[in-house]
Amino acid sequence: MTEIRRRPLDLWQAVSIAIMLIYVLFLIIPLFSILKESVVTPDGEFSLQYFAKFFGEAYYLRTILNSFKQSLATTFFALLIGTPLAYLNSFFEIRGRSVMQILIVISSMSAPFVGAYSWILLLGRSGLITKFMWDVFRIEMPDIYGFGGVVLVLTLQLYPLVFMYVSGALKNIDNSLIEASQNLGVGPFKRFFQIIMPLSLTSILASAMLVFRRALADFGTPLLIGEGYRTFPVEIYKQYVGESSQNHSFAAAISVIAILITTIVFAVQKIASNKFSYKINALYSIERKKAKGLLNAVIHLYSYLVVLIGIMPQVYLIYCSFRKTNAFGNFVDGYSLDSYKRAWSFVRTALPNTLMIGGIAIATVVLLSILIAYLVVRRPNALNNIIDTTSMLPYIIPGSVVGIALVITFSSGPMILTGTIAIMIIAMCIRRIPYTIRSSVAILQQIPITTEEASISLGASKLKTFFKITTPMMASGIVSGAILSWVTILTELSASIMLYSAKSQTLTLSVYVFISRGTDGAACAVATILTAFTVLSLAIFMKVSGKRDIIL
Amino acid sequence: MSINITIKNAVKKYGDTVIIPDLSLEIKEGEFFTLLGPSGCGKTTLLRMIAGFNSIEGGDFYFNDTRINNLDPAKRNIGMVFQNYAIFPHMTVRGNVAYGLKNRKLPKEEIQARTDEFLKLVRMTEYADRMPERLSGGQQQRVALARALAIHPDVLLMDEPLSNLDAKLRVEMREVIREIQRNIGITTVYVTHDQEEAMAVSDRIAVMSGGVIQQVGTPRQLYQRPSNLFVATFIGHTNVLNGRLYRNGDESGILVSNAKIPMNNLDRNAGEQPVAVSIRPEEFVITDKGDGVLRGVVEHSTFLGLNTHYQVRLQTGEKIEIVQESSIDDTIATGAEVSLGIKTGKINVFAEGGAVSLIDGGVPS
Numbered sequence: 001m002t003e004i005r006r007r008p009l010d011l012w013q014a015v016s017i018a019i020m021l022i023y024v025l026f027l028i029i030p031l032f033s034i035l036k037e038s039v040v041t042p043d044g045e046f047s048l049q050y051f052a053k054f055f056g057e058a059y060y061l062r063t064i065l066n067s068f069k070q071s072l073a074t075t076f077f078a079l080l081i082g083t084p085l086a087y088l089n090s091f092f093e094i095r096g097r098s099v100m101q102i103l104i105v106i107s108s109m110s111a112p113f114v115g116a117y118s119w120i121l122l123l124g125r126s127g128l129i130t131k132f133m134w135d136v137f138r139i140e141m142p143d144i145y146g147f148g149g150v151v152l153v154l155t156l157q158l159y160p161l162v163f164m165y166v167s168g169a170l171k172n173i174d175n176s177l178i179e180a181s182q183n184l185g186v187g188p189f190k191r192f193f194q195i196i197m198p199l200s201l202t203s204i205l206a207s208a209m210l211v212f213r214r215a216l217a218d219f220g221t222p223l224l225i226g227e228g229y230r231t232f233p234v235e236i237y238k239q240y241v242g243e244s245s246q247n248h249s250f251a252a253a254i255s256v257i258a259i260l261i262t263t264i265v266f267a268v269q270k271i272a273s274n275k276f277s278y279k280i281n282a283l284y285s286i287e288r289k290k291a292k293g294l295l296n297a298v299i300h301l302y303s304y305l306v307v308l309i310g311i312m313p314q315v316y317l318i319y320c321s322f323r324k325t326n327a328f329g330n331f332v333d334g335y336s337l338d339s340y341k342r343a344w345s346f347v348r349t350a351l352p353n354t355l356m357i358g359g360i361a362i363a364t365v366v367l368l369s370i371l372i373a374y375l376v377v378r379r380p381n382a383l384n385n386i387i388d389t390t391s392m393l394p395y396i397i398p399g400s401v402v403g404i405a406l407v408i409t410f411s412s413g414p415m416i417l418t419g420t421i422a423i424m425i426i427a428m429c430i431r432r433i434p435y436t437i438r439s440s441v442a443i444l445q446q447i448p449i450t451t452e453e454a455s456i457s458l459g460a461s462k463l464k465t466f467f468k469i470t471t472p473m474m475a476s477g478i479v480s481g482a483i484l485s486w487v488t489i490l491t492e493l494s495a496s497i498m499l500y501s502a503k504s505q506t507l508t509l510s511v512y513v514f515i516s517r518g519t520d521g522a523a524c525a526v527a528t529i530l531t532a533f534t535v536l537s538l539a540i541f542m543k544v545s546g547k548r549d550i551i552l
Numbered sequence: 553m554s555i556n557i558t559i560k561n562a563v564k565k566y567g568d569t570v571i572i573p574d575l576s577l578e579i580k581e582g583e584f585f586t587l588l589g590p591s592g593c594g595k596t597t598l599l600r601m602i603a604g605f606n607s608i609e610g611g612d613f614y615f616n617d618t619r620i621n622n623l624d625p626a627k628r629n630i631g632m633v634f635q636n637y638a639i640f641p642h643m644t645v646r647g648n649v650a651y652g653l654k655n656r657k658l659p660k661e662e663i664q665a666r667t668d669e670f671l672k673l674v675r676m677t678e679y680a681d682r683m684p685e686r687l688s689g690g691q692q693q694r695v696a697l698a699r700a701l702a703i704h705p706d707v708l709l710m711d712e713p714l715s716n717l718d719a720k721l722r723v724e725m726r727e728v729i730r731e732i733q734r735n736i737g738i739t740t741v742y743v744t745h746d747q748e749e750a751m752a753v754s755d756r757i758a759v760m761s762g763g764v765i766q767q768v769g770t771p772r773q774l775y776q777r778p779s780n781l782f783v784a785t786f787i788g789h790t791n792v793l794n795g796r797l798y799r800n801g802d803e804s805g806i807l808v809s810n811a812k813i814p815m816n817n818l819d820r821n822a823g824e825q826p827v828a829v830s831i832r833p834e835e836f837v838i839t840d841k842g843d844g845v846l847r848g849v850v851e852h853s854t855f856l857g858l859n860t861h862y863q864v865r866l867q868t869g870e871k872i873e874i875v876q877e878s879s880i881d882d883t884i885a886t887g888a889e890v891s892l893g894i895k896t897g898k899i900n901v902f903a904e905g906g907a908v909s910l911i912d913g914g915v916p917s
Contacts, residue, residue: 453605454638454696456625458652458703472642 011463016375016383019368023390026426030405031259031393037252037408050253060235060254064261067231070150070222071215077155078211082162083204085306087196088299089163090170093290095300100307102538107310108160109534111491111508113220114527116153117515118313119144120225121320128316149225154215156310161214162207169203170196175284202273209269216265217398219494224515232258233400233494240404240498252408255401262396314531321524329519339521346510347526354506354533357421358489361428365436366482368429370471373440378449395434402430403498419501427495432485436478443477444470480545487537490530507533554739555616555706556581557602563610564597564763571597572763575611579741580756584733586742588750589760590786595743596711598760602741603709604628615706626655628707631700631738635712637692639684645671645695646680652703670698673732690721697729701736708733708740714749726753747787751775759783776898781906784830791872793829797822797901797910806901809868811845815896819910826904833861833875837893838884844891848872850884864890 041047054060089097122129123144133139142148173196181191219233226234232254240251291299324334329342372391375384394402406427410417417423451473455465491508500509507530514523557579564572572594579585587595600606602613604625613620620628640648646667653663671677674694684692693713700708713729714722730753733740744750750757751771759766759774759782766786767779778784785792795808797818805814808829837844848864851871860883862874874892884890901910 448634448636448638450634450636450638451640453603453625454632454634454699455640455651456605457603457628457630457632457709458699459626459629459655460651461626464655469640473640 012375012379015371016379016381016387019372019375019387020383020390022368023387026406027390027393027430030402030409031397033409034252034255034401034405037249038256039253041249050250051257053250054253054257059230063230063232063235063254064257066147066222066229067216067233067261070147070154070229070231071212073147073151074154074158074215075208075212077151078159078162079204079208081155081306082159082207083166085159085303086163086166086170088303090167090286091288092296092299093288094303100303103307103311104160104163105538106531106535107307107314108157108164109487109491109538110157110314110527110531111220111493111511112153112157112218113224113493113515114317114491114511114530115157115313116149116221116225117511117523117527118317119149119153121520122313122316123149145225145227146229147226150222150229150231153221153225154218156313157221158211158214159306159310161210162204165203165207165210166200169200171285173199173286175286178286206269206273209265209272213262213265213269216262217400217494219398219400219497220512232261233398236398236400236404237497248404248408251404255398255404258398258401259396262398266396314527317524317527318531321521321528323521323524325519325521329514329517329521331520339525342519343510343514343522343525343529346505346513346522347507347529349503350505350507350510350526351529353421353504354490354508357424357428357504357506358486361425361432361489362482362486364425364429365433365485366478368433369436369440370474370478372437373444373474374466374470376437376441377444378452391437392434394430397430399427399431399492399494400498402427403495406430406495407498418499419503421504423499424496424504424506427499428489428492431492431495432489436481436485439481440474440478443474447473476544480541483537483541483544487534487541490533490537554582554737557707557739557741558614559598559602559611560614561611562598562601562608562613564594564601564606565609570763575763575765577758577765577768579739581739582737584730584740584742584753584755586744586750586754586757587760588744588747588757588786591745593760594763595745595760597763599709599711599741599743602707603630603632629703629705631703631705631708633693633696633700633708633710633713635715637689637696637716639687639692639695639699641684644681644683645676645687648684648695649699649702652699656703666702670702673701674698674728689717690725693717693725694728697732701732701738705738708738710740710742712743712745715744715746722749723752729753751787759786761786777909777911778830778900779909781828781830781902784900784902784906788832789873790830790832793831793870793872795827795829795901797825797827799824809846809866809870813845813894813896815899815901817897817912818901819912822903822910827910828902828904828906830900830902831872831894832898833873835895835898836872836874837895838862838874838876839891839893841891844893846892846894848890848892850886850888850890852886853883855883862890864892 038050039046039048041049088094089100094100119127121127123141124130127141127144130141130144133141144152177195177199178191181195186194217233219237222229222231223234223237230238236251236254236258239247239254290296320331321339322335322337323331323339324336325338325342326332329339372387376388397405406423407418410423417426447470452465452469455469456462460468493508493512496506496509497512500506505513507526511523511526511530514520514526557577559575559577559579562572562575562577563570575594575598587598589595597606601608604620604623608621615628640651643651649667649670650663653666658666667680668677671680674697676691676694676698679687679691679695684695687695696713710729714725717725726749733753742750742753751774754771756768756770757774758768761782767774767783769777769779774783774787778787781792784790793808795806797806798804798812803814804816804818805812806818806827806829807813846866848866850862851865852863854861855878858878859875860878862876862884863871864874865871902908903910
């Protein structure tokens, strides 16, 4: 009798090892470097002095307190605004609903600091509204700088997340549940609290947690509009870049503390979401009704007002980009394209940089995500489980910490990458990859394994099956996810601000640089270009995915 | 080219859980062989071991004389049809059927010709350029069949191919499958939990339970002479009555429900003992003359057109189901006392516990 042996070498094991090495090099080692930096003095001795300093001085402790205060307030207001908007939008006919939804998405997609900047132009010391109110009514507008301003900007930036999550949940409530409760004699008021609220609670909580984490890690907004209101991401940056004195070790120590805090928040979120999750799916979504009379007017007024205020910062920046400026870049009466001309010298390098960094990062993220999803779903083993867990690490690492960790690791030693475009790309990959992996895993789990087995039984090798069957089937879902990642990469600030050099300037960084130089017109012009790219990307996303709702 | 499949002492384990303890089987060349059993009996596991998608923890699998235990599934030359069709959604019908041929690097003309041939065979020619999402379940299954057969496989494996179809289509498709299999003459292993489907398509059936083959035989053998009580109850409907085997000189028979029923086909070597008697609903005869062996009261009747089903409570309290051909005006009223005859040549008797048949000999296949 003859026997035919299978080849012992498995290509996928090589892929696993390669991916693990990538993670070790660009994630594990940088994290250890930052940990080491935080406990080693310049003389090379072990010391907890930086942690002692942080916890010993009220000023530093207050940055954490401030961060939590800002996040809690933002979460509260985002829920307060976003939840009713989602309910109204799901249960009642609102004119121009689809336009409204797109505007909501766009307002969530800009970089938060750009929103902060626009609000300064509107409500700041010499802001448009501030001046108008003083000149015309002699009313002094409340101070936009500090806690209030930060919460205002973050709330308007993040309420769309609540809106999108809750709308998504309401869409999954089957109309028959409403009909059943009607049938059982429950009125509309009771029904809302007994049926609809509990069923959408999971999503409300999920969105609240997301808003909280985003607000906690946000860096640009408090930096710009916070003034004396210091939060820990800002403190990390200040310590690191050091206007007065640099202190890398202290920045590293705060980073370690920041990771611990975000880990706790993440763990709480995990526990909460496991506890309150229902699986619901609607055959027929709830039908929207037309409200009558006063109710109708209130619904429309509320919805339009929220959406308009949310989109106003971006619209105002676009308007400002066409205003005439003086030699210092400050606005004067009249209109011109001067700001664009002035911005051009930056945009000329920043635009190709942005496209290159974003493009390469997205391609890398997509490739790695597909491979990792395949390993995790189809070939679970010890190594691949470790990869799965490791790949989720960036979830809990704030962007600015990613930046510092990379700088510390790659500014000396065998691999020097600081100041290069490569290090920017690496940072973007690290920041985005967990999201793409999650969605890739979800997509692959939906694909029955028999489809791949069919291919193998038809004589295709495993590798061929992966490229010819698995990848194309995953593609459409991943591409739409990738476009959303692309948008977030376009507007990323917190990691790139630690890493950029003149060579690797991006559009978002250009906006920041123009703002910090006080050249308002050019800042507006670049922000407008950025918005144009965002809108274009969203349009492509909607075309590709065929859907209107976006969950980041 | 068709082959025979030999399985010797196959073992399947998941961790410490043994799914198949020790299974041997011989599938003949060109045969339509079905693995039948309730869910979790190991039938799909065994099929996937043959296909190469499940690891083999012990034993030997042969295609003719070639041991295939370690052969890459892609090289086994197997045509496989899956429960969920597993049609590639991003390829046209033609693309699906041609996929296996392209992997074999056949010349373009031959791929075209063979694809056409098999699309015609499953009557899907007019849908050749459609995308799968625009096909019905039955059409997708036809494509899956054409795709599996186009590569001229040595073996055709089918894993519950009809269970996702509606009842009417299921009957239609099983005729299609049977006809095509017969025309091509390919060795086919078919997995199903539907005993009627198995009976309709198979040359031979292996009834499985708990990872163990209970009986291998033709549909007729399984129905008429089941080798144990599990097979008797799993294939078709049956009434199981507890009784006793008696011997009285030359005469032997069974005692059930206070009645003495002589039989002439009991195993000569079986002594007096408690037994389980399997009597199918159609093996009772209701007589109005009072000359039956058992007595009972009709509790309920259901008229189903061709047949009428009666639920009868015997004197000893046991409830049985009886099927009689319906005739004009003769439905027996609920509460009526009836006398029951038994077609003793057809019934089956098992030793207590049901593992061993006490009937002498079987029926020819």
